[in-house]
Amino acid sequence: NAGVTQTPKFQVLKTGQSMTLQCAQDMNHEYMSWYRQDPGMGLRLIHYSVGAGITDQGEVPNGYNVSRSTTEDFPLRLLSAAPSQTSVYFCASSTAGRVDGYTFGSGTRLTVV
């Protein structure tokens, strides 16, 4: 049981480049989310999904796109990277029923230069 798998673990981008952060879970969780973590600011919600085909914006959605075509996968796309997007990104998943908290991936450290 792999849980939540995020790739890559580290990435350096140049300003203006695009990329996709991958997230996959094998627990058949309905809910999936993307957070970014910045020093002194905790984790802030970027986008989330309550099921395949359903996504919505979180607190800091600008510059990011998501889609959810399957229950398992929830990729995060950076359309045109900016230095302000330098951060650690976490994907997380959860059941819709009994609430056990979210299960988190191991994170992606992204640096935009």
Added chain:
Amino acid sequence: AQTVTQSQPEMSVQEAETVTLSCTYDTSESDYYLFWYKQPPSRQMILVIRQEAYKQQNATENRFSVNFQKAAKSFSLKISDSQLGDAAMYFCAYRSTGTASKLTFGTGTRLQVTL
């Protein structure tokens, strides 16, 4: 919108002693969940303890316990018999029970454990 406040950016405790981390939150909902997550240097987010708002009894997990004061909207974490492995960032988080439930985090408390 819900907010979560952790007013202690850093705390320090001696090994084997007890420490309490503070968390307050603001919500207009009556039913919700509260969590404490631990983030060690490995960066992994680890669920420490959870509390359901409709339960008056404080949650306990081994050396970790909470003091949940619903009226005061307070949710503190007590770590007893502190160990070196407890050194980490600790985040308090709120989750509503609605369909689009998501986590709202505080800014975290960095806990140092000294010999």
